[in-house]
Amino acid sequence: MVARARGLLKRYGDATVVDGVDLDIHRGECLALLGPNGAGKTTTLRMLLGLTPPSGGTIEVLGHRVPREARAMRAYTGIVPQFDSLDPDFTVRENLLTYGSYFGLGRRTVEARIDYLLAFAELTERAGAAINALSGGMKRRLTLARALVNDPALLVLDEPTTGLDPQARQHIWERLQHLKAEGRTLLLTTHYMEEAERLADRAAVIDAGRIIACDAPRALIARHIEAHVVELRGDAAAGWPAPGLPGVVTERVGGTVLLYTNEREPLLASVRQHCGDDYIYRPANLEDVFLRLTGRQVRD
Structure with a gap:
């Protein structure tokens, strides 16, 4: 088991945003967390990452109690945020080197992975390019490669293809399928149901702060529609x-x-x-x- 949450609660004053969520993430699977705006999806994700303290319940991720041991947990977690946060002052290669230093990785360790990461993102020929010279799809592939710099046991993807054209979106999906084939564990949030149906082994639908359905996409379709x-x-x-x-x-x-x-x-x-x-x-x-x-x- 990569992650487990039990009875997860989050309250802001009188408002309950997350209301008793139980959630498991199994090793090697892609779990999609789906929900309309305001359903509690983002808050649940932030609590799992130790970025928002829960009001109640328990969380364990990669063997660490969260939020108490969140910093140690995040050393083995890769995060692809919804919006790119690449440093425009650095080249493609320099972005990867700099990000590796945030995990305390030595330059030699990071450099040993960079060629693989550039090839994975199909950016080998753009290693010396400035960030502003990249297309939107290239930036998303670099952000994905950057999230792999610490060889994470859990990869969290928050709306990874938002704003991309169909070709770039398909390219990201192909890269994520490649990671799944490697046995990586993925936690995905998305508003694209096709994305979840294509990538996820299981999808959890959250609404009004509660998980209202969780199963394989085809099983959810057979059961509910x-x-x-x-x-x-x-x-x-x-x-x-x-x-x-x-x-x-x-x-x-x-x-x-x-x-x-x-x-x-x-x-x-x-x-x-x-x-x-x-x-x-x-x-x-x-x-x-x-x-x-x-x-x-x-x-x-």
């Missing part, structure tokens, strides 16, 4: 007669009608009868589960 989804938009949605087909859950979201069912063919036959080919069919996914469990109301 119908297997097939039809989307109707525009005229098709406006004209949908809601015939009340058995086993079909209908949901209207603005100008879109979502139809959920475990029996695909009867639904598709009815949709074709009323809408022709003006529909989208897809399998249910983790985003459907997330919205079913946490609702569609916008959180600020």
Whole structure:
């Protein structure tokens, strides 16, 4: 077991932000922590890292009691923050060297890893480049490489692909898959459900400060949502007669009608009868589960 939290609480005055969270992170897995804004996700993450003291409960990470032994724990933890914090005054290589010194690693030790880290991030040819000369995707790959400079037992990734274009996002996903194949333990927070579905061995959904579901993505989909989804938009949605087909859950979201069912063919036959080919069919996914469990109301 890499990390375990039991009865985790965080209160600010009369407000309870995290309310009795139990969470395990197993060695070699990728656990995705999912939740809408204000659900307690970030606070939970900060308590696990020893950055925010809990109001109650117990935390153990990498054999260390947190927050009491948080500093010793973080020596074996890599963190990829949501926003890049690279030093613009240093080159790519110098950023890695400097970051290694924060862990008390000698220059020779860090230099022995730099070639591997540059190759991992596909930045070998840019080792002497200034940070401002890098693209957004390159900066994220360098931030990921920097988090590996101390060869961490636990890698924490907070929204690692926010703001990246699809090509750069796919590239980061490929790098994270590589780390998983090496047996690294990853803790991921993300608002991209596709990212969680693709990378996570398990996903924990947190809302109102509580874990409301935790399992493998495909198991969550099978348990909480119908297997097939039809989307109707525009005229098709406006004209949908809601015939009340058995086993079909209908949901209207603005100008879109979502139809959920475990029996695909009867639904598709009815949709074709009323809408022709003006529909989208897809399998249910983790985003459907997330919205079913946490609702569609916008959180600020």
